Amino acid sequence: MSLRVFITGATGFVGRHVVAEAVGRGHHVVAMVRPASSTSALDAMQEAGRVSFARGDLATSKGLAEELAGCDTVIHLAAVKGGDFFSRFAGTVIGTENLLAAATAAGVTDLVAISTFSVYDYGKRKANSVFDETFPVISDPRGRDEYAETKLYQDELFWAFGAASGHRMVMLRPGMIYGRDQLWHPLLGGEFGPINLRIGAKARPPITYVENTAEAMVLAAEALAERPAEIDGQVINIVDDELPTQADYAIKVKGLVDVPSGIFVPLPVMRAAASSVAAINRRFFDGRAKVPSIGLPDQIDARFKPFDYRNEKAKRLLGWTPKFTLDEALARSASSADLIADRVQ
Amino acid sequence: MMSRSRALKRRFGPNRAQTSDIAPLSAEGLKPLRAAVVGAGAISLEHLPFLQASDRVDLVGICDLSEVSARVAARRFDATAGYTDVAQMLTESAPEVVHILTPPHSHAGLVRMCLEAGAHVICEKPMTPSAAETRELLEFASERGLRLMENHNYRFNDEVLSLQRVIESGEIGDVCEVDIRMALQIRGEGSRFADENVPNAIHLMPAGVIHDFITHFAYLMNTLSGRADWERVSAAWSNHGGGELFTFDDLDATLIGPNAHGPVHGRVRFSCRTAPDLFSIIVRGTEGQVSTDIFHPFLEVLVPRPGGPQLTPIVNHIVNGTRLAGSGVRNFAQKLLQHGPYHGLPRLLDLTYEALQTGKELPVTPRDIVEAADLIDALLAPEARR
Numbered sequence: 001m002s003l004r005v006f007i008t009g010a011t012g013f014v015g016r017h018v019v020a021e022a023v024g025r026g027h028h029v030v031a032m033v034r035p036a037s038s039t040s041a042l043d044a045m046q047e048a049g050r051v052s053f054a055r056g057d058l059a060t061s062k063g064l065a066e067e068l069a070g071c072d073t074v075i076h077l078a079a080v081k082g083g084d085f086f087s088r089f090a091g092t093v094i095g096t097e098n099l100l101a102a103a104t105a106a107g108v109t110d111l112v113a114i115s116t117f118s119v120y121d122y123g124k125r126k127a128n129s130v131f132d133e134t135f136p137v138i139s140d141p142r143g144r145d146e147y148a149e150t151k152l153y154q155d156e157l158f159w160a161f162g163a164a165s166g167h168r169m170v171m172l173r174p175g176m177i178y179g180r181d182q183l184w185h186p187l188l189g190g191e192f193g194p195i196n197l198r199i200g201a202k203a204r205p206p207i208t209y210v211e212n213t214a215e216a217m218v219l220a221a222e223a224l225a226e227r228p229a230e231i232d233g234q235v236i237n238i239v240d241d242e243l244p245t246q247a248d249y250a251i252k253v254k255g256l257v258d259v260p261s262g263i264f265v266p267l268p269v270m271r272a273a274a275s276s277v278a279a280i281n282r283r284f285f286d287g288r289a290k291v292p293s294i295g296l297p298d299q300i301d302a303r304f305k306p307f308d309y310r311n312e313k314a315k316r317l318l319g320w321t322p323k324f325t326l327d328e329a330l331a332r333s334a335s336s337a338d339l340i341a342d343r344v345q
Numbered sequence: 346m347m348s349r350s351r352a353l354k355r356r357f358g359p360n361r362a363q364t365s366d367i368a369p370l371s372a373e374g375l376k377p378l379r380a381a382v383v384g385a386g387a388i389s390l391e392h393l394p395f396l397q398a399s400d401r402v403d404l405v406g407i408c409d410l411s412e413v414s415a416r417v418a419a420r421r422f423d424a425t426a427g428y429t430d431v432a433q434m435l436t437e438s439a440p441e442v443v444h445i446l447t448p449p450h451s452h453a454g455l456v457r458m459c460l461e462a463g464a465h466v467i468c469e470k471p472m473t474p475s476a477a478e479t480r481e482l483l484e485f486a487s488e489r490g491l492r493l494m495e496n497h498n499y500r501f502n503d504e505v506l507s508l509q510r511v512i513e514s515g516e517i518g519d520v521c522e523v524d525i526r527m528a529l530q531i532r533g534e535g536s537r538f539a540d541e542n543v544p545n546a547i548h549l550m551p552a553g554v555i556h557d558f559i560t561h562f563a564y565l566m567n568t569l570s571g572r573a574d575w576e577r578v579s580a581a582w583s584n585h586g587g588g589e590l591f592t593f594d595d596l597d598a599t600l601i602g603p604n605a606h607g608p609v610h611g612r613v614r615f616s617c618r619t620a621p622d623l624f625s626i627i628v629r630g631t632e633g634q635v636s637t638d639i640f641h642p643f644l645e646v647l648v649p650r651p652g653g654p655q656l657t658p659i660v661n662h663i664v665n666g667t668r669l670a671g672s673g674v675r676n677f678a679q680k681l682l683q684h685g686p687y688h689g690l691p692r693l694l695d696l697t698y699e700a701l702q703t704g705k706e707l708p709v710t711p712r713d714i715v716e717a718a719d720l721i722d723a724l725l726a727p728e729a730r731r
Binding site: 035036037060087090093097157289 | 541
């Protein structure tokens with residue numbers, strides 16, 4: 001089976017690996033690239049005729065339906081992860097609205113929707129509970145951090161697209177994606193001004209290596225086309241098999257990345273401090289005081305509360321097994337090998 | 346804009362029952378006004394918290410070309426319904442006041458549409474690209490017995506009001522000079538103005554990106570100068586950073602003209618090359634000077650002090666140093682409580698809604714709006730450029 005796959009965010013940290021994985025598995029990729037973005041990571045594949053570029057920006061739907069015409073599937077990765085609420089909303093939510101409207105107009109029915117672990121409501125279950133796709137999702141986006149709020153609105157659009165007649169959608173929720181140039185992550189510590197707070201140490205963050213994640217995304221596109229009755233409407237979490245503790249991960253990446261030195265704070269202490277700040281804010285400031293995210297109880301739960309993360313559903317439905325172990329993934333990340341070319345060949 | 350929005354015929358909601366008939370009266374016993382918003386972009390996040398919270402307002406509709414934007418804004422700010430079609434919103438929600446918060450080139454058509462529907466209009470700045478178009482809209486509103494107001498929010502910031510109080514007290518004597526200076530990293534990485542992928546609509550205006558700020562310079566200059574009649578205007582417009590995207594990224598202008606007391610000199614400066622971002626105002630008078638910065642709030646008053654010329658500098662340092670230290674503490678608390686540079690807007694809107702409820706004069710009058718537009722025209726006039 002060869003698909004024509006439209007990939008947004010194609011030049012990004014994850015996107016370039018998804019493009020390589022799709023091409024490596026024999027598909028043709030239409031890579032959406034913003035007009036001013038460099039395509040250097042994908043140029044060789046384009047020259048080989050296995051990737052074509054769709055130049056555009058999801059902020060506008062102009063010309064988007066024409067670029068989507070003839071594609072079998074969309075893998076939607078593009079999202080804005082920085083800036084104020086409106087920048088994130090415009091980039092992530094309005095961009096998705098434009099993309100899905102254009103896909104509908106172009107007759108593209110299949111969507112691999114990339115969601116996030118940030119939409120789960122970490123306060124709803126006890127520490128060390130099993131964490132799989134049945135874990136509760138935040139019911140009211142309002143009042144959550146800007147990233148979670150905008151991703152929840154984006155999820156609503158994904159579900160609406162999937163519910164339309166003739167459409168098929170599978171939603172993937174990757175955990176903390178790491179790889180070359182992105183080996184450190186907020187799940188490993190909290191920035192508070194110049195201080196790095198190492199909150200907890202024994203939790204096992206839901207990590208997934210970028211090449212493993214990319215394979216899962218392409219497998220999802222294939223599964224949706226081949227076994228729609230089984231895949232359509234499913235939510236699938238993506239985490240690797242081997243989940244080290246925060247402390248073990250920090251030791252392993254030391255030397256590969258500039259690990260910020262910091263102060264160790266036990267999770268219960270940080271949780272109690274944040275709850276006190278929240279209570280003071282409610283009592284004296286009517287909840288109006290702007291508290292850094294590291295001081296918000298639900299943020300601390302989301303980033304540092306220990307759970308027993310599972311990936312059985314991804315294995316069962318997608319036939320996915322994380323290809324690279326933690327040590328192999330770190331070795332690849334630290335090497336000078338061209339990982340994109342390596343996957344395509 | 347109008348034709349596109351008219352073409353889109355979709356309404357969603359309501360999020361709550363229509364409540365205008367049973368809406369509670371405001372603190373003064375006045376009936377809340379039915380308000381609606383056109384444009385759910387970044388600036389709407391400054392207007393909507395007031396419209397959600399004020400007992401002068403019943404927020405009946407939010408309209409945006411993006412359905413998800415209108416729907417989410419309606420949900421976040423408890424509006425009765427979201428719309429993607431302005432005409433439909435005007436018919437169904439029958440607002441008494443509409444806030445136009447769309448890109449500037451779309452303002453004129455939307456303002457007329459709302460006025461024709463019988464609503465007062467509060468329009469974001471710049472209302473139009475020229476004073477002639479602004480006058481036409483104000484006349485259009487006046488002919489219908491409706492009010493039209495442009496947002497002049499910084500006039501209602503704490504520090505600008507303090508500065509005005511010092512001027513009105515006579516402490517610095519008659520105003521002789523007003524110096525307004527903004528530094529803003531509009532070309533920096535991540536700037537919404539520097540995005541080459543989807544150029545910001547403000548680039549279409551005559552002054553390019555500087556048109557996003559020039560209304561502030563104009564109304565502050567007019568207000569603080571005591572409505573000087575700017576007879577001589579000289580403006581150097583530059584594009585120091587080059588490229589096709591920016592029309593200008595730098596303005597250096599001088600203004601000279603009399604107010605009721607004598608000649609006044611004005612200086613308007615915009616730069617994107619100096620750091621940090623600031624918005625400073627200095628007013629110099631015959632007896633002293635007063636200064637502030639809207640982005641770094643403080644108030645400094647330099648005047649002759651008891652003790653004569655020998656002790657005046659020392660007393661000024663002590664008085665202003667103490668005040669500056671107080672500003673540091675206050676600014677920290679205000680940062681914590683999100684009392685940012687836009688805090689003048691809810692104050693302006695509250696005064697505006699009060700005026701609309703009671704029939705009083707608006708806090709920003711048609712004369713204020715026209716005089717600001719005239720000054721912008723003068724700054725852009727070919728004969729002013731050097």
